Amino acid sequence: MREIAVVDRIRKLxxxxxxxxxxxxxxxxxxxxLRPRPKHDLVFTTDFVLERKHFELNSHTPADIGHKALARxxxxxxxxxxxxxxxxxxxxxxxxxxxxxxxxxxxxxxxLASQYRITLAGGDLARFDHxxxxxxxxxxxxxxxxxxxxxxxPGHLIYVTGELGGSARGLSTRxxxxxxxxxxxxxxxAAGLLLRGLRASSCMDLSxxxxxxxxxxxxxxxxxxxxxxxxxIARGASLENALYxxxxxxxxxxxxxxxxxxxxxxxxxxxxxxEIATGRPGRVTWAGDVLQPKGFDHFT
Amino acid sequence: MREIAVVDRIRKLxxxxxxxxxxxxxxxxxxxxLRPRPKHDLVFTTDFVLERKHFELNSHTPADIGHKALARxxxxxxxxxxxxxxxxxxxxxxxxxxxxxxxxxxxxxxxLASQYRITLAGGDLARFDHxxxxxxxxxxxxxxxxxxxxxxxPGHLIYVTGELGGSARGLSTRxxxxxxxxxxxxxxxAAGLLLRGLRASSCMDLSxxxxxxxxxxxxxxxxxxxxxxxxxIARGASLENALYxxxxxxxxxxxxxxxxxxxxxxxxxxxxxxEIATGRPGRVTWAGDVLQPKGFDHFT
Numbered sequence: 001m002r003e004i005a006v007v008d009r010i011r012k013l014x015x016x017x018x019x020x021x022x023x024x025x026x027x028x029x030x031x032x033x034l035r036p037r038p039k040h041d042l043v044f045t046t047d048f049v050l051e052r053k054h055f056e057l058n059s060h061t062p063a064d065i066g067h068k069a070l071a072r073x074x075x076x077x078x079x080x081x082x083x084x085x086x087x088x089x090x091x092x093x094x095x096x097x098x099x100x101x102x103x104x105x106x107x108x109x110x111x112l113a114s115q116y117r118i119t120l121a122g123g124d125l126a127r128f129d130h131x132x133x134x135x136x137x138x139x140x141x142x143x144x145x146x147x148x149x150x151x152x153x154p155g156h157l158i159y160v161t162g163e164l165g166g167s168a169r170g171l172s173t174r175x176x177x178x179x180x181x182x183x184x185x186x187x188x189x190a191a192g193l194l195l196r197g198l199r200a201s202s203c204m205d206l207s208x209x210x211x212x213x214x215x216x217x218x219x220x221x222x223x224x225x226x227x228x229x230x231x232x233i234a235r236g237a238s239l240e241n242a243l244y245x246x247x248x249x250x251x252x253x254x255x256x257x258x259x260x261x262x263x264x265x266x267x268x269x270x271x272x273x274x275e276i277a278t279g280r281p282g283r284v285t286w287a288g289d290v291l292q293p294k295g296f297d298h299f300t
Numbered sequence: 301m302r303e304i305a306v307v308d309r310i311r312k313l314x315x316x317x318x319x320x321x322x323x324x325x326x327x328x329x330x331x332x333x334l335r336p337r338p339k340h341d342l343v344f345t346t347d348f349v350l351e352r353k354h355f356e357l358n359s360h361t362p363a364d365i366g367h368k369a370l371a372r373x374x375x376x377x378x379x380x381x382x383x384x385x386x387x388x389x390x391x392x393x394x395x396x397x398x399x400x401x402x403x404x405x406x407x408x409x410x411x412l413a414s415q416y417r418i419t420l421a422g423g424d425l426a427r428f429d430h431x432x433x434x435x436x437x438x439x440x441x442x443x444x445x446x447x448x449x450x451x452x453x454p455g456h457l458i459y460v461t462g463e464l465g466g467s468a469r470g471l472s473t474r475x476x477x478x479x480x481x482x483x484x485x486x487x488x489x490a491a492g493l494l495l496r497g498l499r500a501s502s503c504m505d506l507s508x509x510x511x512x513x514x515x516x517x518x519x520x521x522x523x524x525x526x527x528x529x530x531x532x533i534a535r536g537a538s539l540e541n542a543l544y545x546x547x548x549x550x551x552x553x554x555x556x557x558x559x560x561x562x563x564x565x566x567x568x569x570x571x572x573x574x575e576i577a578t579g580r581p582g583r584v585t586w587a588g589d590v591l592q593p594k595g596f597d598h599f600t
Contacts, residue, residue, distance in 0.1 A: 028520055029380075029449050030376040030504050031344055031377065031439070033342070033446050035341050036336035036341075041334065042333070043332065043333050043334075044333075044386075044421070045331040045388075046388045047390075048424045048432075048434075050428055053428065076331050077331065079331070080333075086344075088345075088436060090346050090348055092348060092432075122344070122345070126348045126353060127353070130428075130429070132348075132350075148325065150328075216304070220328055220329065297303050
């Protein structure tokens with residue numbers, strides 16, 4: 001496989017699903033070119049998906065890995081209440097993986113891409129001892145309307161979408177719905193757009209567990225949080241999974257009490273789990289006890 | 301080192317050099333937020349810099365690696381004739397590398413960033429067995445004015461900036477100016493902006509060697525190229541280095557004969573090296589003989 005040949009293949013695959021809204025130039029040049037829509041802000045995120053850290057080659061198909069790599073970044077776009085526009089995909093693979101693996105990877109990624117109408121606009125390719133993926137996603141949001149982590153204020157109520165701990169449970173059992181959930185997380189794009197419309201005061205995605213991620217949200221907002229002691233737990237998962245397990249990719253958000261948050265966003269259930277308070281920024285309590293900000297720390 | 305602590309450090313370092321033109325939100329949220337300037341397009345590129353492929357830990361300081369990682373992507377912005385706006389940096393490092401290494405890496409990267417007024421707006425951090433860097437850069441260009449690979453037409457003249465082969469020479473000798481050149485490539489941002497003003501018909505950066513990169517430019521333009529048989533060769537480098545050596549990061553561009561291209565862009569020399577012709581797209585000849593499209597192929 002030579003780089004030019006592989007790029008041609010990817011370009012052909014990408015063209016089948018590409019939606020070129022606002023993209024003047026995609027794969028094939030030094031840079032992709034975007035013509036931004038007036039009165040809109042753009043949001044950007046990048047996420048690693050690394051062999052033996054986020055997946056194993058013997059338990060994840062190439063399509064699983066492609067799906068997950070894009071889902072991780074799309075989940076960040078969801079957290080900002082933004083609409084996906086395009087992505088850049090950097091992929092390094094060992095020489096032992098051939099065309100079939102590369103095709104499978106891009107098929108998995110592009111299937112999710114076409115579902116959320118995001119265009120594959122470029123990236124980088126390299127050979128390496130291990131599979132490394134880094135996906136950059138760009139989304140669009142009406143000017144000044146992005147949901148941020150920093151808007152939570154004392155008195156605001158805290159909510160989560162869906163159920164927590166399913167991905168951690170799946171990782172330990174490797175079977176059933178929980179494992180499928182771990183392999184193919186669904187970014188909450190539609191829920192993020194609805195929350196933007198409802199004027200949620202802050203939002204982030206749950207990638208590293210509720211305890212650690214809520215701590216981060218509170219730090220950015222300069223507030224503390226009191227959790228009531230009840231969270232929606234995925235079937236078969238433990239409370240430990242729900243509080244400290246990573247990769248659920250649900251949305252954690254806050255809203256002033258006067259904002260009426262429905263019980264469902266589309267078909268996705270929403271649960272109120274606590275309240276923002278004054279106090280040491282980042283402090284989180286669970287039914288009155290301090291909750292340690294531990295979880296999936298990618299750096300330890 | 302915990303992730304939150306490292307992010308705080310990076311944020312502090314980044315704030316010293318940050319130029320927040322158009323960036324509404326940088327490090328600290330799920331996404332960075334950009335407010336695009338009216339009547340401008342945005343360009344995007346991403347590039348890997350991988351241990352044992354693009355550098356060695358025993359011969360490259362962390363600052364060298366940070367510099368090179370950003371320079372590679374900035375060079376793509378230069379090729380589009382764009383002005384740098386912001387970058388996202390994904391960094392994975394082994395547990396053996398501590399705070400000092402991370403600081404050195406970001407200092408090297410941010411020194412170059414402040415030179416070209418590009419803001420570090422976010423990224424990702426992970427632990428891995430090897431050092432992996434992936435840098436995404438975003439630049440700005442007046443609407444419709446980006447220089448592309450696809451605009452070369454038969455009769456247009458072919459030019460390069462600077463001298464070629466220096467980086468390959470440096471890699472083999474590991475000493476003197478050539479080695480310094482290999483360690484700390486300078487992206488040709490100013491030259492790219494001038495070429496945009498001069499209305500060059502196509503442009504790309506030389507990252508993988510003249511033979512392979514000119515082949516790529518010709519393929520995108522649907523043309524062939526005739527090189528005269530003379531190229532500017534860096535001191536000490538061979539013709540082989542100049543034709544097939546990677547990582548010079550000079551600009552390769554074309555312009556119609558009626559466009560007067562000066563002998564220098566700023567202080568950077570410019571040399572006419574051949575002419576675009578009809579014929580099989582991608583075909584390149586050197587003094588009449590076919591030049592094989594070989595060079596630094598990251599994928600073989």
